[in-house]
Amino acid sequence: MTTEKDFQYSGKVYTHKNITIIARYDKELNYEKYREIRNKFYLAYNEVRNEFAISKFNKNQTELLNSDEQEDIIKWREIREIFPIRYTETVD
Secondary structure: OEEEEEEOOOEEEEEEOOOOEEEEEOOOOOHHHHHHHHHHHHHHHHHHHHHHHHHHHOOOHHHHHHOOOHHHHHHHHHHHHHOOOOEEEEEO
16 A cells, blocks of 8 residues: 655655565574575665665765755655665564
């Protein structure tokens, strides 16, 4: 389900209301493989956030995050609200 929301700098954006990634891991999985899989989820989220930041603000998310300008900080917060990371894990 998507909802339309109006943001100060991002404008009108359709966001997904309830996307959660639920990862189910085998208890025999070694830590390195687990970490590799988990990192791929976070990299995917950050790639989407970064593409959005560049397309809307001509700055990548690192530039927004490290900026001292209040406007950039608000833009970064908007991106986090538009693309929240909802990730949970279970072990079999």
